[in-house]
Amino acid sequence: MQNGTHNDLRQSEIEIKMVTRKVGVFYGEKQALYDVDLDIPARAVTALIGPSGCGKSTFLRCLNRMNDTIRDCRVVGDITLDKLDVYDSKVDVVQLRARVGMVFQKANPFPKSIYENVAYGPRIHGLAENTEHLDHIVETSLKQAGLWKEVGNRLQESGTGLSGGQQQRLCIARAIAVAPEVILMDEPCSALDPIATAHIEELMDELREQYTIVIVTHSMQQAARVSQKTAFFHLGNLVETDDTRVIFTNPKDERTQGYITGRFG
Amino acid sequence: MTDILADTVPRQQPAAALTPGIHMTDAANKRLKARYAAERRFKLIGLAAILFSLAALVILLTTIASNGFTAFQQTHIRLDLQLSAEQIAPVGTTDVRQIMQGNYGAVILAALQKKFPEVQSRGERRRLQALVSAGAESQVGRMVAADPSLIGQSLSIWLPTSSDIDMFVKKQVDTTVPEEQRRVNDAQVRWIDSLKASGDLELRFNTRFFTGADSREPELVGIWGGVVGSFYTLLVTLLVAFPLGIMAAIYLEEFAPKNRWTETIEVNINNLAAVPSIVYGLLGLAVFIGFFGMPRSAPFVGGLVLALMSLPVIIIASRAALRAVPPSIRQAALGLGASPLQVVLHHVLPLAMPGILTGTIIAMAHALGETAPLLMIGMVAFIVDIPATPVDAATVLPVQIFMWADSSERGFVEKTSAAIIVLLVFLLLMNLAAILLRKKFERRW
Secondary structure (H helix, E strand, O other): OOOOHHHOOOHHHOOEEEEEEEEEEEEOOEEEEEEEEEEEEOOOEEEEEOOOOOOHHHHHHHHOOHHHHOOOEEEEEEEEEOOEEOOOOOOOHHHHHHHEEEEOOOOOOOOOEHHHHHHHHHHHOOOOOOHHHHHHHHHHHHHHOOOHHHHOOOOOOEHHHOOHHHHHHHHHHHHHOOOOOEEEEEOOOOOOOHHHHHHHHHHHHHHOOOOEEEEEOOOHHHHHHHOOEEEEEEOOEEEEEEEHHHHHHOOOOHHHHHHHOOOOO | OHHHHHHHOOOOOOOOOOOOOHHHOHHHHHHHHHHHHHHHHHHHHHHHHHHHHHHHHHHHHHHHHHHHHHHHEEEEEEEEEEOOOOOOOOOOOOOHHHHHOOOHHHHHHHHHHHHOOOOOOHHHHHHHHOOEOOOHHHHHHHHHHHOHHHOOOEEEEEEEEOHHHHHHHOOOOOOOOOHHHOOOOHHHHHHHHHHHHOOOEEEEEOHHHHHOOOOOOHHHOOOHHHHHHHHHHHHHHHHHHHHHHHHHHHHHHHHOOOOHHHHHHHHHHHHHOOOOHHHHHHHHHHHHHHHOOOOOOOHHHHHHHHHHHHHHHHHHHHHHHHHOOOHHHHHHHHHOOOOHHHHHHHHHHHHHHHHHHHHHHHHHHHHHOOOHHHHHOOOOOOOOOOOOOOOOOOOOHHHHHHHHHHOOOOHHHHHHHHHHHHHHHHHHHHHHHHHHHHHHHOOOO
């Protein structure tokens, strides 16, 4: 399952991008997440795995405060992005989400043209100096997302007319167009066929040279293939976290062992 | 694990075990037949309901159309008028008031008498004059006032007949009843036949019906006054209710905190949509006219009242349209760092627009047909001028229909139906606009 050297994170070189300490999430009275301590390494893929309802998506959505939009949702504990307290009242959510982008489970392109989909983020943040610059941003983003070859000559067509896999890569292009530092991916391949999935996985491997990526996935093969660090969640607790290689070959916790060998979940 | 437990607990035996092949028995076939029969019955009942409502609609429309179409034509008489200076005003006068005071009745009577020289007695002369509409005098007067050089000239002109003659020509008078009970006597019938024979009496397109305003005489009425009044009223309604409705809907749906206050507001908006419209009329009377001292009978006030009435409907339709926008679009925009206002203005509102516009146009169509609240604020007045501004006294189409339907004269029956046709045409156009807008803005996601 391991493809060798590049997947190992050498402890001494690790630069930590985001740190969470004692993070808990409440939906009303119900607690969904308990005391999660996790360090998210920079320029690497961190995979969050665990059975359905274990709180991994909830945790992911804390990282860019998407949980703010859910009523009755309360987050406790500390989350920092480069030492910036994400939940500090002085933090601008708009700015935070520009730094921590997100790709959702179901591809959700805007019902606009492909160009407009990618250009929207740079436009609202005022990133492009002029039209040519914007064109350039759109082109590089689509190239980075591996979509340029397929859609480069039909940028004015509707983004919703693309295939499922293309739509999801369009969403990735849209996310990287605003030059985020972290990209959160919430089961980005769960609605895609194996070929489209392989596409996205290759893409993640390329993107991690520049971006910090956190991915929630139900597929353990996917976690093993794309991630360098893996965190296993169960019933709202972070059970175990380590280098992906260690988690999949030598897990310390019984529950992790049970989950990755397919005995429950 | 739970499934291990499940195996150790003995399963309860069902009352009668179902065996494979049970779906191929006679009993099963019978059940299947009964199911299809029920389905056919349901379809038939539905079809019958649709046919019934279609038939009702067809009967309604044909009745209105057959009653109303005659109103688009009007009987006219051609007369050669001698506009002599003695009877009107000296040649060269431009004083409008003096020209309008001219004795046009005598001019018309003289022209009629030239056609029928045998008419001598006073009574006969009066009946002869009654052929022509009472409004013909002022019509000729206005023509001369507009062009004073006509004085001293002769003028061949088509003038409308009185409503009784018009009804007779349109065969809506029963000629079998005795002469003294008829509104058209035998002498008049003779004159009409003679005029018809010489080509001086015919049915001509009733332009006045589309350009004029209300009148006491059925042959002189027009709906343009009502149309303009309705236009101003709806304009005010739209300008007030559309922005207020959309903003209220956006705030309630996208921004308002969900607490007891907003819940109370929501419940009350839903209740307001069900309040009888006449209550809004009373409210308008008390608030706009009584308290703020706005003019009576004005389209501006009518528009405000109808705006109050339409607001809840627009808010409810807009909220439904906003709610129908998939949350994934909101999340996508939020995830890119769009502010809540940007999410609404850039994504949610454009996607909700077709629904909002449809709701608004249907609310407007409803307002166009509304009568009761406008009666309360005095728009039921008899108004012969076409309103020039939204604060002039005016009436609206449905109120105009109501007033004509209330008139006793025979000639108003066809005018009422004709006005209904015009109103229905406007309603159809608005609904068509709603459909086209929806088609144009509809988008997939």
